[in-house]
Amino acid sequence: xxxxxxxxxxxxxxxxxxxxxxxxxxxxxxxxxxxxxxxxxxxxxxxxxxxxxxxxxxxxxxxxxxxxxxxxxxxxxxxxxxxxxxxxxxxxxxxxxxxxxxxxxxxxxxxxxxxxxxxxxxxxxxxxxxxxxxxxxxxxxxxxxxxxxxxxxxxxxxxxxxxxxxxxxxxxxxxxxxxxxxxxxxxxxxxxxxxxxxxxxxxxxxxxxxxxxxxxxxxxxxxxxxxxxxxxxxxxxxxxxxxxxxxxxxxxxxxxxxxxxxxxxxxxxxxxxxxxxxxxxxxxxxxxxxxxxxxxxxxxxxxxxxxxxxxxxxxxxxxxxxxxxxxxxxxxxxxxxxxxxxxxxxxxxxxxxxxxxxxxxxxxxxxxxxxxxxxxxxxxxxxxxxxxxxxxxxxxxxxxxxxxxxxxxxxxxxxxxxxxx
Numbered sequence: 319x320x321x322x323x324x325x326x327x328x329x330x331x332x333x334x335x336x337x338x339x340x341x342x343x344x345x346x347x348x349x350x351x352x353x354x355x356x357x358x359x360x361x362x363x364x365x366x367x368x369x370x371x372x373x374x375x376x377x378x379x380x381x382x383x384x385x386x387x388x389x390x391x392x393x394x395x396x397x398x399x400x401x402x403x404x405x406x407x408x409x410x411x412x413x414x415x416x417x418x419x420x421x422x423x424x425x426x427x428x429x430x431x432x433x434x435x436x437x438x439x440x441x442x443x444x445x446x447x448x449x450x451x452x453x454x455x456x457x458x459x460x461x462x463x464x465x466x467x468x469x470x471x472x473x474x475x476x477x478x479x480x481x482x483x484x485x486x487x488x489x490x491x492x493x494x495x496x497x498x499x500x501x502x503x504x505x506x507x508x509x510x511x512x513x514x515x516x517x518x519x520x521x522x523x524x525x526x527x528x529x530x531x532x533x534x535x536x537x538x539x540x541x542x543x544x545x546x547x548x549x550x551x552x553x554x555x556x557x558x559x560x561x562x563x564x565x566x567x568x569x570x571x572x573x574x575x576x577x578x579x580x581x582x583x584x585x586x587x588x589x590x591x592x593x594x595x596x597x598x599x600x601x602x603x604x605x606x607x608x609x610x611x612x613x614x615x616x617x618x619x620x621x622x623x624x625x626x627x628x629x630x631x632x633x634x635x636x637x638x639x640x641x642x643x644x645x646x647x648x649x650x651x652x653x654x655x656x657x658x659x660x661x662x663x664x665x666x667x668x669x670x671x672x673x674x675x676x677x678x679x680x681x682x683x684x685x686x687x688x689x690x691x692x693x694x695x696x697x698x699x700x701x702x703x704x705x706x707x708x709x710x711x712x713x714x715x716x717x718x719x720x721x722x723x724x725x726x727x728x729x730x731x732x733x734x735x736x737x738x739x
Contacts (some may be wrong), residue, residue, distance in 0.1 A: 321350050322357050326465045330485055335417075338388030348554045349478055349490035354664035359490040364483035365439050365463075367425045367455030368476035370683060371400040371419035379477050380425035383484065390483040394431040399423040400684045403435070404653055404677050410685040419684075427583065430438040430484065435678035436620040437554070437651035440467065443654075443682065450572050451494055453665045455567075458622045459699065460557030464566040466548065469572035470494050473565050473592055484621035485712035500584035501538035501568055503531075506592045508541030514549040516544035518553065519717035520598075522699030525554040527561025527601035531591060539569040540580050546572055551627055556622050557699025561604075595739055602737065605702040608693045608712035615692030616711070617643075618681045620650030620698040626658050630720070632673075633664045642672035644728040646688060647721075649673050649682040682708045695721050695730070727731045 323331065326428045333340045333346060336723035350358060356448065368376060397717035400419035402408045409416070427433045434442060437456050444453045446469035454460050454471045455478075463469045472492040474482060482488045492498055505528070507515070514520050528537060546554070546569060576582045603609065619632070632649065651659075655675050659665045664735070669675065681687050682704050687694065694711035696702055705713045716732055723731040 319642070321347065321355060323347070328356060328486060334678070336387040338383040338386030338433045339484055341383065341506040342385060342388065342484040345478060345481040345486070346485055346487055347627055348487060350491070352383040353489050353491045355491040357490045358487040359494055360582065361392055361453045361482060361486055361488050363392050363444065363446050363452045363554055364451045364479060365397060365444070365454040365456060365459050366394060366426055366431060366479045366483060366606070367435060367474075368480050369399050369423050369435070371422045374418055375475065377418050377422045377425070380422055380480070382478065383608055384428050385395055388429045388484050390430045390482060391486040393444070394483045395434040395436070395444045396423070396426055396431050397435070398437050398679045398683060399435050400499065400679060402676055402678045403441070404656075408674065408676060408686055410689065426480070434652060434654065436623050436654075437680070438462070438625070438652065440654050441623065441625045441655060447465060450536040450643045451488070453479055455479035457559035458552065458556035460565050461559045461567070464493060465555055465568065465573050465615065469522045470499070473563070492618070498707040499536065499566060499669070501536045501582045501584060501639070502584060503535050503537040503590055504579065504588040504590045505539040506538050506541050506581070506590065507539050508543070509594060510543060510598070511739050512543035514739065515542050517736060518550060519697065519719065519736070521550040521553040522697070522715070523598055523602045523605065525557025526561045526699050526703070527597050528554070528567065529558040529564055530601065531558065532562060534563035534565070534566065536566050536568070537569055538579055538588070539577060540579050541659040542572070544667040549628055550669050552622055553699060555731040560700045560703040564645050566649065566716045602715065606713055607706050607714035608714045611693050611712075611714065612730055613693065613728055614645060614685055614730055615690070615715060616645050616688070618627070618650070618696055618720045619677070619700040619721060620647070620703055621680055621682060623680070624649055624655065627670065629659050633668055633719060633721070636671045636673070638667050640671060642670075643725040645725055647671070647673045647725045648676055648681050648686065650676045653677040656730065687711060695724050697721050
């Protein structure tokens with residue numbers, strides 16, 4: 319299949335936009351040819367995952383683009399880096415690693431990307447419209463922008479996302495195309511009681527099960543007894559992208575492309591699954607590697623980064639005048655969200671309880687947790703999935719309320735009532 323380029327695209331490839339743009343265009347064209355795309359599509363925005371330092375090759379790539387005059391040509395946000403630039407002492411890293419991580423973050427800012435450093439740019443104003451073509455990296459952000467906002471992106475990873483941002487182009491394939499956004503699996507969730515479907519703790523479990531059950535297929539969930547909030551949909555997508563490879567899901571009546579089940583089904587008969595209690599209990603158990611323990615050693619929330627609404631809920635649970643927590647407690651968020659939290663006067667009471675607010679990064683991608691190891695409690699399906707391998711901590715999953723209650727004494731608190739239907 320031959321890739322057809324427009325005249326402006328051929329000009330970019332030939333160097334009309336400068337050395338860096340030509341390099342980026344070669345990468346985009348090669349990716350398109352590999353994927354079998356016939357054309358490129360113009361994008362309206364990008365979210366770059368490649369500013370997280372995994373090795374010095376990432377620094378070299380970014381600085382090569384800078385030296386070549388690279389500039390993003392669409393609104394572009396940056397995913398988390400390996401440092402908390404507002405609280406530099408929070409990360410435990412050797413000086414050389416810190417220096418290289420900072421260089422990588424700085425390079426993308428020098429190319430004109432916004433220094434957002436968040437895995438949830440949709441919470442700080444970067445919200446593409448329904449049907450807009452974009453090129454986003456970071457698995458939860460991809461699931462959210464496709465599913466909850468209804469914009470269109472494929473799973474762009476390091477460093478193809480940056481090349482799309484510099485060229486304003488992406489391969490026209492996969493989820494960029496209407497025909498590929500149809501559901502092939504129909505999930506009947508009508509058996510889940512509203513008492514569970516209305517709770518935040520349900521959605522990472524549902525997402526984990528969904529990733530296990532469908533892999534990279536597109537599912538339409540129908541029959542939920544409660545209308546999920548944005549934060550609940552965020553948690554669902556993040557867990558599904560972590561446990562499987564879900565880049566798009568539909569919740570009938572809640573996500574923009576799915577007013578009805580028929581609106582999102584393809585031509586063939588979908589695979590049908592009826593969600594039951596055993597499926598959810600298995601997924602919930604799979605989120606914990608520390609079952610049977612009585613004590614915890616730390617709590618971490620905010621993957622994806624905490625929203626302002628989640629912080630409001632945390633502040634309510636913490637209350638005022640309560641004794642500080644017995645174990646370290648970390649809440650990861652965007653610097654813009656922290657600024658709003660401080661403007662509302664909420665940050666003082668949250669910090670007074672002993673909660674460390676981490677920005678620009680998170681505790682699973684860089685060493686922030688105490689080096690002693692132990693049991694980490696979280697309400698995040700994504701933290702639960704990556705925590706053991708990335709941090710060396712075993713994980714106990716629970717609701718935000720359970721996390722706060724457990725942090726007060728260091729003893730694991732769980733409410734099993736909602737899971738016994």
